[in-house]
Amino acid sequence: MQDWSYEKIFLDPWVKERLLKVQGEIRGYRLFATVDGKEIEVDANLRNSLWRKRKVSFYLGFTIKGPVAFAIQTETADKKELLSEMDSSKPWPCGLLKFEACCDEMDARDLIKLKPEVNRVDEVQTYSLQSDAGNYECSVSGLRWVCKEEVSFKYKFLSWEEHMKSPVCKDYMPAGPLLDITVTTGQIEEVHLPHRVCIDQNSTFSGQFAILHVDPCCDVVEEVAxxxxxxxxxxxxTFPPRGVMIRKMAGIPFYYDVLIYKTNKEFLTLEVYVVPRDSALRQEVEEKQNSSGSILILNPGPDKSMQMGEHVSLTTDQADAIIKPSARELRYESIFFEVLIRNADSDFTLRLQSGKETHWTCTIHKGDYQNKSAEH
Known part of the structure; x- marks a missing residue:
């Protein structure tokens, strides 16, 4: 007897020739078939095919519940996309995880970015969001979600520090923020937790991810599907606190940002932070610098990833500048350099380098550090 659950049967030419194939459209997390010019809503065998609005074709079948769509395929899709669609609900164990960055990724053009409402109680910031049915992304954390109805939820960032001491986490390192999410109204169909690993370069890293599930009694490491x-x-x-981890190994490429702060010291003193592209870590730096009255100098971050464990140095073309320390090792935490220039009176350039390779370049203009009103 054939197993229809994962839809691989539809790759068989003999089967394809004997089934009814129809066109339709996915919208609002629902599937509609077009038959004789009329739209009929049908159920989808694999419901996680419904996250993106698009024109589709599929094989129409019938069960006790009514019409069902099998092997949903984007109208412009090739065979590779169809294969990924068919396998989309099958769990893959860690280490055998398939790489789907191209064919199963939520298209940013289909997302609505929402800015959360921020509430602060004592030292804890909570971010609240509310949305109608659709596909969304939080502008602060990068968290994405899909819902078929109105939902509201809140989240806060948790520290990785204590959890990384747990024996179950000894082989892993953080790869994204640790989020504590609480749904207050409605139901979320999908959640997409952000990670900061550049897996475009090397798909073998995609099989090394895991999820930390923070249970009241213990920490649990979950496989990733x-x-x-x-x-x-x-x-x-479900919503226990969760965060993305990756197995410790050499050469993992992470995305980083560079934050430049002008301090209130007598001579021009800049504190230059190299921070993993993690909203929680960035928030820590911002709170520290804002409390001391430092001013952020805006700059574009590095375009490319940098490898964890790599030693980087900050250099400048300003002859009398003093930079401490001379080099730092990239980690999944913030590192910073201090730049002191006693007689600053012109534009100068900062560079983040590793050996002969330049990862980032930024020109600091005279107005950036002399005109306070332009620095906020």
Whole structure:
């Protein structure tokens, strides 16, 4: 007897020739078939095919519940996309995880970015969001979600520090923020947790992810079923605190940002932070610098990833500048350099380098550090 559950049967030419193939459209997390010019809503055998609005074709079947769509395929899709669609609900164990950064990734053009409402109680910031049915992304954390109805939820960042001491985490390192999410209204169909690993360069890294599940009694490491170039995907999620981890190994490429702060010291003193592209870590730096009255000098971050464990140095073309320390090792935490220039009176350039390779270049203009009103 054939197993229809994962839809691989539809790759068989003999089967394809004997089934009815129809066109339709996915919108609002629902599937509609077009038959004789009329639209009929049908159920999908694999519901996680419904996250993106698009024109599709599929094989129409019937069960006790009514019409069902099998082997949903984007109208412009090739065979590779169809294969990924068919396998989309099958769990893959860690180490055998398939790489789906191209074919199963939520298209940013289909997302609505929402800015959360921020509430602060004592030292804890909570971010609240509310949305109608659709596909969304939080502008602060990069968290993505899909819902078929109105939902509201809140989240806060948790520290990785204590959890990384747990024996179950000894072989892993953080790869994204640790989020504590609480749904207050409605139901979320999908959650996409952000990660900061550049897996475009080397798909072998995609099989090294895991999820830390923070249980009241202990920490649990979960296997991962879906990876894209920027997120880990969950269907029908529950909401214990969760965060993305990756197995410790040499040469993992991470995305970083560079934050430049002008301090209030007598001579021009800059504190230059190299921070993993993690909203929680960035928030820590911002709170520290804002409390001391430092001013952020805006700059574009590095375009490319840098390898964890790599030693980088900060250099400048300003002859009398003093930079401490001379080099730092990249980690999944913030590192910073101090730049002191006693007689600054002109533009100068900063460079982040590793050996002969330049990862980032930024020109600091005279107005950036002399005109306070332009620095906020």
């Amino acid at each position: 879906k990876v894209t170039s920027s997120h880990i995907k969950f269907l029908q999620p």
